Amino acid sequence: xxxxxxxxxxxxxxxxxxxxxxxxxxxxxxxxxxxxxxxxxxxxxxxxxxxxxxxxxxxxxxxxxxxxxxxxxxxxxxxxxxxxxxxxxxxxxxxxxxxxxxxxxxxxxxxxxxxxxxxxxxxxxxxxxxxxxxxxxxxxxxxxxxxxxxxxxxxxx
Numbered sequence: 364x365x366x367x368x369x370x371x372x373x374x375x376x377x378x379x380x381x382x383x384x385x386x387x388x389x390x391x392x393x394x395x396x397x398x399x400x401x402x403x404x405x406x407x408x409x410x411x412x413x414x415x416x417x418x419x420x421x422x423x424x425x426x427x428x429x430x431x432x433x434x435x436x437x438x439x440x441x442x443x444x445x446x447x448x449x450x451x452x453x454x455x456x457x458x459x460x461x462x463x464x465x466x467x468x469x470x471x472x473x474x475x476x477x478x479x480x481x482x483x484x485x486x487x488x489x490x491x492x493x494x495x496x497x498x499x500x501x502x503x504x505x506x507x508x509x510x511x512x513x514x515x516x517x518x519x520x
Contacts, residue, residue: 364520365454370410372403372421373509382508384460384467385474385491386437386481391465395508398427402436403510404460404491408478409436411514412443412453440481450519453482457490458512467493 379394383402395401409421418424425431425439447453456478460467467474471493475486482489 364518366415366516366518368411368414368416368514368516370407370412370414370421370512370514371509372406372410373507374401374403375507382462382465383436384470386435386440386477387470387474389465389470393464399425399431399434399439400436403508404458404474404512405436405440405478407458407510407512408456408482408514409440409443411456411512412440412447412516415514415516416443416446416448416451418443418446437477437481444481444483447516448518452517452519453484453488454515454517455488455490456482456484456512456514458510459492459494460508460510461494461496462508463495467491 375396376393377396382389382391382393382395383400385404406421413419413424471491474491475489478489479486
């Protein structure tokens with residue numbers, strides 16, 4: 364049977380040298396302000412996978428304690444992937460990143476490769492879309508960024 368999980372994450376942007384997006388480092392003038400490395404894409408994938416597996420959320424599994432301070436989000440994703448039952452497979456990951464700058468398009472293939480290694484699926488099973496807020500004031504993301512993921516698993520039943 365197929366099961367679906369949804370994950371959403373947002374973080375503030377501060378002055379910096381790079382963003383981590385899906386485990387891929389993008390050089391830019393921003394950094395993500397967070398307890399971990401602030402990789403909103405990986406955080407949304409973690410929450411989507413935890414949801415599909417009915418294992419709670421990222422905060423329950425990885426609280427803001429000293430143990431997880433500045434931790435790699437990819438390392439957290441690896442821990443969640445280890446919780447996938449033997450007969451269960453990830454079928455599809457569909458994600459949208461909301462970020463005004465830098466542009467995600469030039470980095471999509473590298474992000475997919477980074478994620479496919481950890482998730483154990485083909486890059487063809489990962490969809491990454493980038494969008495901006497188009498200057499809409501009611502969705503002011505000038506000082507932040509976010510991601511939403513829908514993930515499908517099949518538990519073999």
